[in-house]
Amino acid sequence: MNQRWWCGLACLVLSLFVATAPAPAPAADEPLDLGGVREEHALLPMRDGTRLSAYLYFPAGEGPWPVLYEQRYADLRGKGTREAYARLARAGLVVCAENFRGAGQSEGTWVGYRALGWGELQDGYDSVEWLAKQPWSTGKIGTFGSSQAGFAQNFLAVTRPPHLVAQYMIDTGLSLFHEGYRIGGAWRPERFKLMGSVCREPAHNLAVLDEWLRHPTYDDYWQQEDCARHIDKMDVPCFTIGSWFDFMNIGSIESYRGRQHRAGPGSRGRQQLLIGPWLHGGYLGKNTGKVSELQFPDNAKFDAEQHLIRWFDYWLKGRDNQVERDPAVRYYVMGAVGEPGAPGNVWRETSDWPVSATATPYYLHADKTLTTRSPESADAAVTFKADPLHPAEIPNKRGFPGAADARTFEEQGEVRTFTTEVLTQPVEWTGLVKAELFVTTTARDTDFIVRVSDVYPDGRSILLVDYIRRGRYRDGYEQEVFFEPGKVAKVAFDVGWLSQVFAAGHRIRVTVASTGAPFYEPNPNTGKPMTLDMPADAVTATNTVLVNGQHASRVIAPLRTAGDRP
Secondary structure, X not given: OOHHHHHHXXXXXXXXXXXXXXXXXXOOOXXXXXXXXXXXXXXXXXXXXXXXXXXXXXXXXXXXXXEEEEEEOOOOOOHHHHHHHHHHHHOOOEEEEEEOOOEOOOOOOOOOOOOOOOOOOOHHHHHHHHHHOOOOEEEEEEEEEEOHHHHXXXXXXXXXXXXXXXXXXXXXOOEHHHHOOEEOOEEOXXXXXXXXXXXXOHHHHHHHHHHHXXXXXXXXXXXXXXXXXXXXXXXOOEEEEEEEEOOOHHHHHXXXXXXXXXXXXXXXXXXXXXXXXXXXXXXXXXOOOEEOOEEOOHHHOOOHHHHHHHHHHHHHHOOOOOHHHOOOEEEEEEOOOOOOOOOOOEEEEEXXXXXXXXXXXEEEOOOOEEEOOOOOOOOXXXXXXXXXXXXXXXXXXXXXXXXXXXXXXXXXXXXEEEEOOOOOOOEEEEEEEEEEEEEEEOOOOOEEEEEEEEEOOOOOEEEEEEEEEEHHHOOOOXXXXXXXXXXXXXXXXXXXXXXXXEOOOOEEXXXXXXXXEEOEOOOOOOOOOOOOOOOOOOOOEEEEEEEOOOOEOEEEEEEEOOOOOO
C-alpha cells in the first residue's frame, strides 16, 4: 500500500478519535427542558478529514439505541426543531441532526448536495458508518427528513452504507436540475443567492452559482446530482410522503415508483407512499386540515411523527406492529370544502401508483372556454406579452401558492384563462396532468406557465397545480433549441400530479401565462446564456398560443369514471 493511502488512513483514525468526544453546544443556545433527553454537540469525521457539525439527542437510560439521522443545510437550533428531535429521542432512539459541509458549524467548502452522493466525497455514508460504531448505538441506522433532508436521503441510499436499514422521506426529490435548482428549466438565481446565508463562507455559494451557469443543459455535471440515474443501487425500505400542493410532489412520487419497481431486492416491494392535501414542509405540517385558504375535514390530518416512530419501531427495533402490511399507496382525493355532501375528501388505498384513468384532452378556445371538443376555427389564437421587467406577479418566493384563490394572478393583463361551463355532475381527475401548447413567439426564448384551478360557485379560483417550461428546453433538457420568430412550435410538459373531484356547480379552469414573478423568475427572452442578474438587453416577447383546428392547444387530464380501480 502506498504512502498516500497510509497518510489518509492515519488522518481518518485521528479524526475519529477527536470527534468521538462530543463538543459542547454553543453558549448562545436557548436553555430548553427537553424532558429528560440529553443534547450534545459533536463533530463527525469525513474521509477527507473534514468534520461536520451534528447535534445528538439521547434518551434517558443506558442504551444502546438505534439511531435516526437527518442531513440538513438549514439551521438546527430553533426551539421547535430541538423539541421535535427530543420527542423522537423519548421514543427510544438516538437522533443525530447534521449540517451539510460548509453549512452552519460544519467545516469544509459549501458545495450544496455534491458531497452527499456517490462521488469522491460521501458525507452521508461516512456519517452513517460513524454512528453505527458508537458504543451507544445498536448499529441500526434509519434516516428521516423533508425537502432538503429528503433529497439527502436519496443521495445516501445510492451509496448503500452497510448499516442503513430504512428511511422516511417527506416532500422529496431525485434530480437537482429538474426539481430543485431549476423548475421546468427555469433558472432561479434570486432564490439561490439566499443560500449564502446558511454557509460559513457566503462566497462559496457564489462560486457554486457561477459553476451552475457554466452548465446550462443537463450534462455530465448535472448527472452527478441526479439520483434517478442510480435507482438500481437503492436497497432499503422507505416510507414516502407527498403533498398535492407542492411542485416537488413529482419527486416524491417518482422516488416511490423507482424504488418500488427498479431498485435492489431490499427495496422492491417494500416501499409505501402517502399523498395528502398539504403544502410543502416537514412531517409536523401534515397533521392539519387547514391548508392555506382551505379547511379540509379532520380526516385530512396525518400524524406523521407518530407514524414515523411506528415505522422505525418495526425496522430498527423489530417490533411486530405490522406497519409493513399497510397498503403500498394511500392517497387523499380532494373535493370541495365547506360544501356538505360534496364528493371527495376521502382516503383511498391501492396496490401501486398511478391508478387507472383515461387520458382526456380539454381544449383551449379563443372565447376563453375549456371543453372536451376540439376547436374548429382555422386560425384562432390568443396572444399575451412576456415582459421580464414588468412581469405578471405571483407573490410567493418559495412555496407553491396552491390551495388559495388565484384570481389576483388571473386578472392581470398578460394572463389568459380558459374555463368550462358549470359542471352538472362531479368530474374526477386523478393522475398526471399534462399540457400541449402550440405557440409562436417574437423572441428566441420564453417561458410558458400552465395552471389548473377549481372554480367555486362564488367565483374563487382555487389553485390546484401548476408548472413552467422554459422554451429552449422544449425538446429535452440535454440541448437548447431556440424559437424561430413566427414559426409554430410545440411545447409539451407535465403540469403535475393531482387527485381532485370537481363538484357539480363548480367549473374547471386552465390558466396560461409566460411570467409569474417572483415565484417564477422571469426569462430575459434573449436566448443568450443565463446570468445571475437580469441583463440590460432583456426583451419583451409577444407570445401566441394557437387554439384552432390545426393546432389545438390543450391540457390532458387523467379522467376517472366509476369503473376505474381504486
